[in-house]
Amino acid sequence: MITPVLLCGGSGTRLWPLSRKSYPKQFVPLVGNETLFQASALRLSGDGFDKPVIVTNSDFRFIVPEQLSEVGIDPGAILIEPDRRNTAPAVLAAGLYLAGKDPDALVLVAPSDHVVPNAEAFREAVRIGERAARDGKLVTFGIEPTRPETGYGYLELAECPGDGAARVIALERFVEKPGLASAEEMVASGKYLWNAGIFLFSAKAIIEAFGKHAAHLVAPVERSVKNARPDLGFLRLDPASWEEVEDISIDYAVMERASNLVVVPFSAGWSDLGDWSAVWKESRQNEQGVALSGNATAIDCVNTLLRSEDDGLEVVGIGLTNVLAVAMPDAVLVADASRTQDIRKVVDSLKAKRARQAEDFPLDHRPWGWSESLVIGGRFQVKRIGVKPGGALSLQSHHHRAEHWVVVEGTARVTIGEETKLVTENQSVYIPLGAIHRLENPGKVNMVLIEVQTGSYLGEDDVIRYEDKYARD
Template structure:
């Protein structure tokens, strides 16, 4: 029996096209856009070890998302072979080369890797599994396989692949040509001509074969990734790729660096339901709809409305007498626009990011998640700020102090273990404590339920960077 496939889940992207839900601190792969679990968790679940097909996954991300990756994997019980941390973004060629180098070094040079973006929506039906097995067979024969989705409409948001002659009995075809994202007329012409598929960004390849082609066709990428993995350092449960080495890699996609140059490229046409969820109209297409074609996530009502999308965190959104609109309401920002124009959200975000007064709306949510739990901003003003803190059972914040603010903590739910200048005490519901400016303090949840507090900060400067850490269970000192 063939060795299990190694899933490689790419989870480092900072996509902005699904703003205001997706932001740089918590991008779309970590959001539950299609159900109760995040897209990243859906990807891990789809590639979970089962029937001997897959082994534990390799996850590639950056340092900012490392705890999100670890915790979301743990939440669904998904085993990970390793979490590789890219020190800097260098596009898919370097990322896949690093994964291949790690697999060749730590798992098996002959290992077959299934490269999976973590922000796609996929229906894993029988056709999907047939495609996985066919692609694995082609990869084991020495081909580099890309999955090409059979188009059902003239999409301008995807790149295309022109299919060539058959290469394997299982259906892999030669790549005749890669086609950039087309305009509508060209997309319609390719759909009418046939033989073209959407470039999905999913690949199946043998680690050894990919590295051989990278060394031959993209030597700078090969050297940077290989040396970065060779010099990598363990950090808690993570593997930090060496920054000096990896940073030398060109910022280039795997299509340009390898697939458009190699004579081993193949494409496997597939017809399972797939979307890269690249804009809110794609989310609308992928979600279940009512009889009028409306789709919703969160509290929403439609009245004389059709063909519309509502995504809401908390506020109840009512759409009356409109059609083909998108309404996306986060805790602190709302986007409203024609569903057909949501591809332009990225440009809107760029303008918001360029303005100091709106930059934070593109970077962080009102609720910020940390490895120990997180906090929500409730109210702020001159020299004061009110937050809701939540701490997971068994977790603790770093031992820290502040130079410019004092804090008051009021326990709303659960039990808090609070250390202030070496003295520790337990607080239960409705009890409070004062933390003077400069006091060395720590908060922990020793209980079995979520700890919730109201924190009132007062002082001359209330920024999150006013923190000196002395000890930290998450290696952030």
């Protein structure tokens, strides 16, 4: 059996405004009906695969099991990183955790935000690399390049892969993201593949590789795993030990230094969806190269992507060429298709001016459901709040605001002080400033209400929690 390890702690800023720090691209259905994370988990499931181990951070710990449950996958361990430390510590933590169960366990490490249209072809490539991994090799998977791409790293092979059929080939070296001239030469030579950042090895082999090439990481990560504590089905890595861990990628820490690396070429389609141009390339297009999503209309457009991520918002393009337009309820991106690598600069600019759109998703996902701000005034805010069946907000109070709740779908159980009552559709309830209260959904369908907050301060930090079923501070 092979244990997939899915890494899903990234922020995906180059796909702003749809991907943001609070809800990044791996949890969004960018291509198709499933999210990238769900598609990755499904691709690495079935015969020959054990339950996936997930490495993520605290912000996403409830999103992960919810999205896996939606596609019928029961996860194994969900490791929670105290802070982002790049891919090397995450891979080592997963390897140490699995080695504690079986040092010879085969581990397939993969990002959770890639697109691989032919899942069966990829599983076959994994099977081809399995024997080498059992023999102690570190196996990586290289993508046959379709263009001289400057946004990817490359793998130089010891020999040309020929027709691109999946087989094990010795690796000469890793190559950093090249300039255009170098990329053109490498693609023309036929000896280079794109580095997909996907690896297969035994737990024992990767731990030995870290000990040889990045020994300074082993002790603190080992302590962090050893002192990890269970928390509502998650495994929280020890934060004190994790603070000592260097922020470094698996390529820099180990792979570029190891001598037992081999490559399995893969030519059946792949994309890391690293920017909006990549999304456009993977989207269904008409004869003019126009890709539409949501409430979008194109008139006399060529090579253009138009997306509306709001049911009540229409996006219309007229006479556009090589343009990307993505509309969210709180932000709109319009860009020349050749400038998508610069979207990180947009996020930096928004952060500098303290715009909440830089990092915060308009729909605030919580373990109990979600909330969405509809209107904000000087002393009031209107929100729409959805609570899933069995969900419950914390028992809480506020220093600076009162709240009015109007239930519009389902039934709410509301506690105010010592009184608990059911509030059904078209009924309302008032929570005075300072009152200890709780909102729950006791039903079997989603409950939605409109919340009107009034007061001198409406920030999310004006919450005093007394009890919380999700163990939040």
